[in-house]
Amino acid sequence: MVKNKKIGTVISIKANYYFVQYEEDIFICSIRAILKKEQKEIKVGDLVVIEESSLNDKTAVIDDVLLRKNEFTKPSIANIDQAVIIMATKEPPFSANLLDRIITTLAFYKIEPVICLNKIDVKSPDIEDFIRNTYLPLEYKIIFTSALKKWGIDELYECLKDKVSLFLGPSGTGKSSIINALNPGLELSIGETSSKTGTGRHTTRHVSLLTLKKGTEIAYVADSPGFIFLDLLNIPSLELMWCFKEFHPFITKCHYSSCLHWTEPGCAVKQNISQNSNRYKNYIEFLLEIVQKEKSDISPLRKEKSTKIRCTKGGKQIEIIRLGQKSRAGSKRLNRQKLKDEERLLEYDEEKF
Numbered sequence: 001m002v003k004n005k006k007i008g009t010v011i012s013i014k015a016n017y018y019f020v021q022y023e024e025d026i027f028i029c030s031i032r033a034i035l036k037k038e039q040k041e042i043k044v045g046d047l048v049v050i051e052e053s054s055l056n057d058k059t060a061v062i063d064d065v066l067l068r069k070n071e072f073t074k075p076s077i078a079n080i081d082q083a084v085i086i087m088a089t090k091e092p093p094f095s096a097n098l099l100d101r102i103i104t105t106l107a108f109y110k111i112e113p114v115i116c117l118n119k120i121d122v123k124s125p126d127i128e129d130f131i132r133n134t135y136l137p138l139e140y141k142i143i144f145t146s147a148l149k150k151w152g153i154d155e156l157y158e159c160l161k162d163k164v165s166l167f168l169g170p171s172g173t174g175k176s177s178i179i180n181a182l183n184p185g186l187e188l189s190i191g192e193t194s195s196k197t198g199t200g201r202h203t204t205r206h207v208s209l210l211t212l213k214k215g216t217e218i219a220y221v222a223d224s225p226g227f228i229f230l231d232l233l234n235i236p237s238l239e240l241m242w243c244f245k246e247f248h249p250f251i252t253k254c255h256y257s258s259c260l261h262w263t264e265p266g267c268a269v270k271q272n273i274s275q276n277s278n279r280y281k282n283y284i285e286f287l288l289e290i291v292q293k294e295k296s297d298i299s300p301l302r303k304e305k306s307t308k309i310r311c312t313k314g315g316k317q318i319e320i321i322r323l324g325q326k327s328r329a330g331s332k333r334l335n336r337q338k339l340k341d342e343e344r345l346l347e348y349d350e351e352k353f
């Protein structure tokens with residue numbers, strides 16, 4: 001007998017049951033024993049091969065899990081295609097810093113952002129112009145919406161269909177209202193998200209996918225706004241620059257290979273990007289936060305055993321602090337790199353803090 005196999009998307013997990021969307025239908029699935037033995041965790045967002053147990057009652061068994069394009073643990077979710085950052089024109093007020101913070105963190109996790117400015121029924125030409133002028137040249141997708149007036153909702157759906165999207169943004173910007181406007185049948189409670197976000201929603205390990213349907217088309221949206229994995233401070237100082245698209249053409253042209261594009265002489269990024277631009281200022285603000293964190297991560301014992309060396313760099317006398325060697329075994333090359341990075345941080349420490 002030819003078995004009837006299909007590939008569907010896991011949209012929620014409850015107890016030991018996996019709810020898998022396949023075209024118009026949701027199958028309630030268990031897992032094949034061999035998968036359990038392999039201890040392969042199945043996540044919401046996973047594409048799975050299912051085999052129907054019965055043609056009528058929509059039950060099936062998960063046979064296999066397809067390779068993931070990305071995956072996260074808190075909360076547990078896989079195969080995120082994009083994140084829609086929902087900001088409002090007011091209530092809460094628009095924050096370019098917060099928007100860049102989210103875009104930067106998404107870039108680190110290689111998740112494509114979609115910038116959505118909601119509540120445009122409240123007059124906001126300055127904010128709209130700022131977003132257009134800043135982010136269109138960077139080729140980010142921008143959508144202006146009013147959940148209240150149903151403006152821009154069709155355009156947003158076009159961008160969501162056939163994809164798994166996260167909705168991010170501060171509470172009160174209209175995430176629930178937009179989801180309701182996209183799919184009136186869902187009836188999420190408007191205005192309640194903020195109280196739910198408190199801690200509960202942010203720390204929840206389990207997330208489900210809402211399926212927003214239009215005819216035969218489906219868009220998947222994670223039901224949990226604001227994810228704890230989106231922490232800017234997880235980005236290493238030397239990788240932050242790669243989260244700013246406009247820096248890319250210049251990064252390798254700086255005089256120092258470990259240039260942070262901050263106060264270093266011969267910096268090609270600073271020569272080409274206006275230091276008065278909002279994005280550059282945000283870069284420096286994020287960099288300082290990250291450097292502070294990395295500094296506090298250096299073990300106190302290594303600091304205690306440190307020695308100071310004087311040398312010249314860029315024609316300037318500087319003091320480098322050589323940290324005590326780590327006793328922990330590990331790859332020599334990695335340890336050497338870590339040592340170098342830590343020294344570099346302390347070098348900045350001496351000069352700038």
Ligand code: GDP
Binds near residue numbers: 175176189192194
């Ligand atoms: P969430 O916390 O991001 O899910 O935001 P909600 O969807 O709960 O909306 C917060 C408040 O903003 C509610 O009072 C909504 O009625 C209001 N709101 C949402 N979208 C719009 C909009 O497009 N225009 C206006 N003027 N108000 C909106």
Ligand code: ZN
Binds near residue numbers: 262
């Ligand atoms: Zn530089």
